[in-house]
Amino acid sequence: GQQLNQSPQSMFIQEGEDVSMNCTSSSIFNTWLWYKQDPGEGPVLLIALYKAGELTSNGRLTAQFGITRKDSFLNISASIPSDVGIYFCAGPYAYSGAGSYQLTFGKGTKLSVIP
Amino acid sequence: DGGITQSPKYLFRKEGQNVTLSCEQNLNHDAMYWYRQDPGQGLRLIYYSQIVNDFQKGDIAEGYSVSREKKESFPLTVTSAQKNPTAFYLCASSISTSGGPTDTQYFGPGTRLTVL
Numbered sequence: 001g002q003q004l005n006q007s008p009q010s011m012f013i014q015e016g017e018d019v020s021m022n023c024t025s026s027s028i029f030n031t032w033l034w035y036k037q038d039p040g041e042g043p044v045l046l047i048a049l050y051k052a053g054e055l056t057s058n059g060r061l062t063a064q065f066g067i068t069r070k071d072s073f074l075n076i077s078a079s080i081p082s083d084v085g086i087y088f089c090a091g092p093y094a095y096s097g098a099g100s101y102q103l104t105f106g107k108g109t110k111l112s113v114i115p
Numbered sequence: 116d117g118g119i120t121q122s123p124k125y126l127f128r129k130e131g132q133n134v135t136l137s138c139e140q141n142l143n144h145d146a147m148y149w150y151r152q153d154p155g156q157g158l159r160l161i162y163y164s165q166i167v168n169d170f171q172k173g174d175i176a177e178g179y180s181v182s183r184e185k186k187e188s189f190p191l192t193v194t195s196a197q198k199n200p201t202a203f204y205l206c207a208s209s210i211s212t213s214g215g216p217t218d219t220q221y222f223g224p225g226t227r228l229t230v231l
Contacts, residue, residue, distance in 0.1 A: 033219060043222045088157070092214050100163075100171070100213075105157045
């Protein structure tokens with residue numbers, strides 16, 4: 001399947017610090033999605049981006065759809081302990097031979113917040 | 116409340132037994148999916164269904180089977196042929212699989228299967 005390269009793989013930050021992570025692809029995407037997964041739970045959609053150059057905020061989270069349509073960024077401002085978890089990027093790609101689109105996911109950025 | 120439910124949360128089975136994981140959604144979504152997640156790994160697609168009475172293999176379908184008799188339900192059976200079944204299983208749904216905004220998937224809480 002299509003590969004999304006997500007970085008960094010993990011981050012340890014102090015409470016109150018800002019966080020940046022990104023996702024890149026060799027192919028163009030029409031949609032970028034950012035999910036957060038708490039330990040032992042299913043991923044929860046944080047932000048959906050549907051237009052190149054789009055900048056969208058959800059509370060302390062801000063995500064951008066790269067102008068080349070091959071990348072996306074997620075920023076978290078003033079981190080708090082409940083920001084701990086794994087953040088995944090995802091985007092739909094044409095699934096070979098089936099006439100449908102499927103989501104491909106990055107491998108995730110594991111965020112740890114030190115109080 | 117609209118959403119996706121998976122049951123049970125934790126499941127233990129003996130090696131060689133088949134086991135069925137439940138997934139129900141009341142979002143009126145046409146498409147449903149099953150993923151497998153191993154520690155430190157991303158999500159891998161097992162099966163998906165675009166519409167009732169139709170389903171397609173994903174990237175790692177061997178050892179698994181599904182059915183889609185109702186729009187709301189997409190159960191996954193982990194068969195004894197699956198060589199390494201212990202994992203976290205996630206079900207998801209979306210409005211469609213057309214490559215646009217309606218492909219956004221919403222996930223259930225997951226089932227952790229442990230085969231002893």
